[in-house]
Amino acid sequence: MINVGSISDQTLAGVVTTATHGTGLGFKVISTHVQALVLLLADGSRRRCSRNEHAELFMASLCGLGSTGLILQIQMEVGPAFRLKERQTSLGFTEVVDRLDAYASASEHVRLWWFPQADTIRLSCADRTTEPRKPAASFLWHSVIGYHVVQFLLFVGIYVRAINPWIARLTVWLDRAPTLTVDDSWRVFNLDCKYPQFTTEWALPYTSTAACLLELRTWLDNEHRSPTGLRPHFPLEIRFSDQDDIWLSPSSGTRTTWIGIIQYKPYGFNVPYRKLFAQFEAILAKHGGRPHWAKAHSLKPVELRRLYPRFDDFIRVLEDVDPRGMFRNEYVQRHLFGMDGPRWGERVFKVRQ
Numbered sequence: 165m166i167n168v169g170s171i172s173d174q175t176l177a178g179v180v181t182t183a184t185h186g187t188g189l190g191f192k193v194i195s196t197h198v199q200a201l202v203l204l205l206a207d208g209s210r211r212r213c214s215r216n217e218h219a220e221l222f223m224a225s226l227c228g229l230g231s232t233g234l235i236l237q238i239q240m241e242v243g244p245a246f247r248l249k250e251r252q253t254s255l256g257f258t259e260v261v262d263r264l265d266a267y268a269s270a271s272e273h274v275r276l277w278w279f280p281q282a283d284t285i286r287l288s289c290a291d292r293t294t295e296p297r298k299p300a301a302s303f304l305w306h307s308v309i310g311y312h313v314v315q316f317l318l319f320v321g322i323y324v325r326a327i328n329p330w331i332a333r334l335t336v337w338l339d340r341a342p343t344l345t346v347d348d349s350w351r352v353f354n355l356d357c358k359y360p361q362f363t364t365e366w367a368l369p370y371t372s373t374a375a376c377l378l379e380l381r382t383w384l385d386n387e388h389r390s391p392t393g394l395r396p397h398f399p400l401e402i403r404f405s406d407q408d409d410i411w412l413s414p415s416s417g418t419r420t421t422w423i424g425i426i427q428y429k430p431y432g433f434n435v436p437y438r439k440l441f442a443q444f445e446a447i448l449a450k451h452g453g454r455p456h457w458a459k460a461h462s463l464k465p466v467e468l469r470r471l472y473p474r475f476d477d478f479i480r481v482l483e484d485v486d487p488r489g490m491f492r493n494e495y496v497q498r499h500l501f502g503m504d505g506p507r508w509g510e511r512v513f514k515v516r517q
Contacts, residue, residue: 166243167191167273168353170401174458177235182458183227183413185422186353187403188273189370193415195226196408197241203233206486210236223474224481227412229457231496232485248273248352249293250345252286254336257381260285261374268370268404273353277399278377280384281332286339286399290352300345310338315359318397319430328395329388335398361397362437365424365456366448367414370404373421376451377402380423383447394440397428411474414454422456423448460510465502 167186174184180201183193200214201222211233213222225232251271260267260276268274271289278285314335321328345352368376380400387393403422405415414420425444427437445453445461454471455461469475479500486492497503498510 165194165350166197166241167194168350169194170353170355170403171357172350172354176238176240177230178458180226180235180238181228181230182456183408183410183415184458185403185405185415186273187275187405187422189269189404189419190272190406192406192408193227193410193413195410195413198226198238199241200237200239201225201235202237204236205233206488206490214239220477220481221485223409223411224478226410227457228478228482229412229496229500230493231482231491231500233491246292246349247295247297247346248290248349249295250288250290250347250352251342252288252345253342254340255285255287257283257285257377260287261377264374268373274404276402278402279332279336279398280381280396280400281329281388281398282336284336286336292349293346295346297348298344298346299351300343311358314338315428315430318359318428319433321395322430322433322435325395328397332398360429360432361426362429362435362441363424363426364441364445364459364461365401365422366445366453366461367405367420367422367456368448368451368453370419370421372451373402376421376423376448376453379447379451380444383443394436394443396440397426397435400425411478412457412472414456416472416474424456424459461499462510464499468499 167188169184169186180195180198183195185193200212202210202212203221203225204210211218211221213219213225215222221232225235257278267287271291273290275288276285314331317327317331317334321331384396387396401424405420405422407417407419408415410416425441427435427440429435445455455463492501494508498508
């Protein structure tokens with residue numbers, strides 16, 4: 165594959181129908197690599213679609229949340245297998261934001277991990293190479309001590325909130341050394357998330373990145389200064405993608421920055437996250453953000469219609485190919501059709517468990 169996201173546990177159909185992305189200003193979401201689809205429609209018929217054949221169905225299905233039909237076949241553009249040479253280094257937040265354009269375009273694939281508690285950003289720059297494999301391991305993520313110590317401290321942080329900022333600073337110190345890795349592309353693209361976690365991610369216009377990051381920093385600094393403030397985990401992952409023309413893609417029509425925030429669940433224990441995520445999303449929305457379709461969010465048709473000029477075209481195609489709503493799950497009904505109530509609520513699956 166030409167580009168891959170931070171995890172590869174999804175089905176290929178799931179990647180396509182949520183406009184999943186990797187990183188790189190010269191690379192679009194992975195759905196744009198699809199050349200043709202074969203769908204099983206609600207009436208039992210099979211239909212092949214592409215940009216030249218049933219084009220509207222194709223454009224709706226590329227980020228259609230599985231609601232246009234079952235994807236039976238995917239014809240996708242790929243390339244020769246390749247290796248990546250990745251350099252990682254730690255920099256100050258202000259240094260990166262002040263020179264964001266230079267850093268974001270420094271390599272083919274750039275991503276940032278921001279540790280607000282330490283005012284530090286870990287910069288990853290990766291480029292294609294023919295050099296032999298030279299895997300690198302960090303003490304933090306690839307040692308028994310680093311992995312288990314951090315998880316135990318996160319667990320303690322559930323009950324002793326004051327240590328959470330200290331854990332982040334310890335993490336930055338453990339992973340402070342520059343690293344150089346040469347490995348198969350997917351091994352560099354993928355990130356071992358280690359612990360279970362709650363997460364949300366939003367996409368915003370690239371031109372709004374610096375202003376958004378500065379506002380996020382002010383908010384998080386205020387939280388950390390307050391004795392009763394929120395104590396977020398770390399890091400915030402920041403990635404980039406080029407604009408595309410897919411109807412419901414979060415990067416449709418604009419070069420995009422993706423910002424994700426997490427709350428770990430050490431040993432599977434739940435942690436507070438709803439208030440943190442709500443405030444994060446409010447700031448991203450203020451800067452023109454769109455939520456990642458594979459993550460939980462609160463937007464309904466009124467907001468989505470403002471964000472996506474082709475939203476009504478998508479609904480029209482959906483009602484045409486599936487008039488009875490066979491493929492409309494609770495998520496689709498809630499966010500795209502505005503259904504409300506316990507039957508369509510965001511916690512419906514947790515209730516069923």
